[in-house]
Amino acid sequence: MTIKIGIPxxxxFYDYYPLWKTFYEELGAEIIISNPTNKNLLDKGVKxxxxxxxxxxxxxxxxxxxxxxxVDYIFVPKxxxxxxxxxxxxxxxxLPEMVEHSIPNLPPLIDTEINFNQSRKHIMKTVYEFGSYVTKNPIKIRKAYSKALQAYEEYKDKISQGRFPIDGELTSKQLMLNNKNKKxxxxxxxxxxxxDRMGSMDIMKKLQDYGVEILIPEMINMDVINEKAATLEKKMFWSYGRKALGTAIYLKENSDIDGAIYVSAFxxxxxxxIGDLFERWTRKDGDIPFLLLTIDEHTGEAGVNTRLEAFIDMIDWRKRDEGNLPAHG
Ligand code: SF4
Structure with a gap:
């Protein structure tokens, strides 16, 4: 009987999903992905x-x-x-502990620990442990892992070219088109x-409807971001923070953008x-208009629309006739 593995x-998810999907499918498991976020799913999560x-x-x-x-297992690695x-x-x-203590009647979790602070040997041990939920054959696991890595690299390449994953699929829409007339x-x-369309209040779609080109950090060369982040006085040991701050420095030094929006999770x-540091840096020379949008489960779409509209109007005014208008309005 085919083992069914659920991937939330x-x-x-949006960073590594192709890697784990390929890995388990190569091993013969069936992958079931949860539905895109909707109101019902969010309410259950909040509860x-x-x-x-x-x-x-x-x-x-x-x-x-x-x-x-x-499903037979839910994939919730530590x-x-x-x-x-x-x-x-x-x-x-x-995460596995939080999930287990929050939700009753769960199937077993695939909760293997991923820790790149350990040796390479230990990392391969981790891969075998992940694979052992489906097969005990180490050769099969090794082969599946190498295919999975390949799928992951291809996925990252596509994102860096301006395609981005929405609801688990890469859309074919280019984000940065190098059109000089566009914001x-x-x-x-x-x-x-x-x-996540619901988690972000569909901000990407909204910006595209305004005719805006979007630059996301995944489109900037990771080596460049790392290089910029390495200039920080103190090493940022949160991976996401390093990426965001490296991007902020890059944007400050290569500001061919008209504005920056930071979507923060309440x-x-x-x-x-990071949001505060990012804001200070983008505004340091008063050059880059900045908007901080904090979203929680109560955020209303109308409020987000109004703030986006006002932000885009401000960028237009600055571009058109008031280049000295402060970046904060
Ligand atoms: S939103 Fe912040 S607190 Fe929540 S999981 Fe991500 S980094 Fe952690």
Missing amino acids: RGLW NTVDEACLPVKIFNGHVIDLKDR MMSVYKDEYICPKFCG KIALLGHTYQLY GCGIDSI
Whole structure:
């Protein structure tokens, strides 16, 4: 009988989904992905998560609930670190425990620990552990992993070329078209918030409807971001923070953009620091208009629309006739 593995469409999903899907499908498992975030799923997530958790964790729990009665396992790895000497976030580190203690009647979780602070040998041990839920054959696991890595690299390439994942699929729409007449806006935030249509209030679509070109950090060469982040006085040991701050420095130095929007998740400790630093840096020379949008489960779409409209109007005024208008309006 084919083993069914459920992959929740949240948190690390938009970064690594092709890797794990390919891995388990190569091993012969059937992959079932939760439905795109909707109101019902969000409400269930909110109801089954402690109030203090950030919005993306609540959404993640909603996706776990969506899967729990139709799969043999749910994939909820314990992601300690994906880059050496860094961590993702305490919530990622304790995710399997949070899920288990929040949601009753779950099938077994695939909760293997991922920790790139360990040796390479240990990382391969981790891969075998992930594979062992489907097969005990190490050769099969090794082959599946190498195919999975290939799928992951192809996925990253596509994103860097301006395609982006929405609801788990890469859209064919180019974001930056290098059209000199279009406004260009850098859009920052966690991938699991930006690429989730409901979690982001569909901000990408809204910006595109305004005729705006979007630059996301995944479209900037990672080596460049790392190089910029390395100039920080103190190493940023949260991986997401390093990426956001490296991007902020890059934008400050190569400001061919007309504005920057930071989409922050309510309840995120890392965002409260990074969002503030990002804002200070983009405005340091008063050059880049900046908008901070904090989204939680109560955020209304009308409020987001109004703020976006006002922000885009401000960019237009600055471009058209008031180049000395301060970046903060
Ligand atoms: S980084 Fe922030 S938004 Fe992401 S899981 Fe951690 S607290 Fe939540």
